[in-house]
Amino acid sequence: MAIPIVYNLRSLRARWVSAIVAVLGIAGTVGVFLAVIGLARGFHATLVSSGSPGNALVRRAGSSSEMDGSVPLEQVHVLQDKPAIAREGGHHRATIRRIRREAGLLPEELVFNVDYLGGSMPTFALNFSRPGGEIIAQYYLFMRLGRGGYRRVYEVCAATAHYLAGEIAAMGPFELLYDGKGALPAVSYTLKDPATAGFSLYDLSEHLRIRGWQVPSYPLPANRQDTVIQRILIRHGIGRDEISLLLDDMRHSLARLTGPAPDDSMRRGYHH
Numbered sequence: 001m002a003i004p005i006v007y008n009l010r011s012l013r014a015r016w017v018s019a020i021v022a023v024l025g026i027a028g029t030v031g032v033f034l035a036v037i038g039l040a041r042g043f044h045a046t047l048v049s050s051g052s053p054g055n056a057l058v059r060r061a062g063s064s065s066e067m068d069g070s071v072p073l074e075q076v077h078v079l080q081d082k083p084a085i086a087r088e089g090g091h092h093r094a095t096i097r098r099i100r101r102e103a104g105l106l107p108e109e110l111v112f113n114v115d116y117l118g119g120s121m122p123t124f125a126l127n128f129s130r131p132g133g134e135i136i137a138q139y140y141l142f143m144r145l146g147r148g149g150y151r152r153v154y155e156v157c158a159a160t161a162h163y164l165a166g167e168i169a170a171m172g173p174f175e176l177l178y179d180g181k182g183a184l185p186a187v188s189y190t191l192k193d194p195a196t197a198g199f200s201l202y203d204l205s206e207h208l209r210i211r212g213w214q215v216p217s218y219p220l221p222a223n224r225q226d227t228v229i230q231r232i233l234i235r236h237g238i239g240r241d242e243i244s245l246l247l248d249d250m251r252h253s254l255a256r257l258t259g260p261a262p263d264d265s266m267r268r269g270y271h272h
Contacts, residue, residue: 039136114218153236157185160243161234165189167247171254173197177229185234190227199257201228207253213246 012019058079079085111122145153161180165187169176178188191197201217208215215232219225232246 154185157234157236157238160238160240161185161187161232163240164232164234164243164247167243168250171251173254180234187232187234188229190229194228197258201230203257204250204253205230207256208249211249211253213249 114121114123141150158180165176165179168174168187168189169179173191173193174189175192176187176189178186180187191201194200205215205217215230217228217230220227220229234243
């Protein structure tokens with residue numbers, strides 16, 4: 001049996017406060033949805049109108065944004081020799097030539113030689129600079145997670161870091177510098193006795209890189225540059241399963257570095 005329209009009207013008049021709240025809630029949801037769609041289309045229109053299909057943005061491997069994706073100056077010639085680079089009159093495009101010509105005009109004091117992932121890399125990037133899109137995403141996370149949500153995320157990451165620190169300390173040759181308590185969810189350590197360890201942290205980084213891990217080794221700043229450390233930062237989404245895999249590969253690498261060369265039957269196959 002259908003409900004008469006008069007009943008709906010009477011119900012609306014009797015519950016006018018709830019009806020107004022519901023209407024405002026639906027209108028607000030629709031408004032936010034339209035604003036997000038408009039923002040996304042505005043970004044897309046701006047990029048399309050200001051871009052060119054003949055231009056390509058090249059970033060170094062592992063970079064998270066354009067600001068920290070600088071390509072080392074000595075590798076620019078690799079880009080020049082790529083067959084996909086457009087040429088005018090048999091020469092490289094003016095943009096590529098300009099990079100090489102203006103590199104010498106860059107003051108040497110503005111170039112930083114950074115020890116990163118076991119190697120030296122000159123960089124002119126503005127550290128800690130990020131695109132505006134990440135700021136918008138951060139606003140969304142603030143609204144979605146709130147203080148309580150961020151606290152739970154940090155506590156989980158910090159607990160994972162502290163567990164990792166304990167396992168690394170139990171391996172023997174490492175001295176913990178930071179165990180993940182009190183600040184960033186990270187672990188930092190060095191060799192107890194580099195002279196008698198039989199390997200360096202750079203060797204360990206190289207072995208871990210073979211297993212698919214990028215664990216940076218680098219010296220401390222001036223006046224402590226003889227001390228080489230490794231640092232592991234725990235981000236959201238890294239749990240005990242991933243840490244167990246890392247620890248297993250660290251133990252395997254230590255066995256390879258401190259023991260005799262293994263028999264071919266003991267070698268592991270490649271894995272992701």
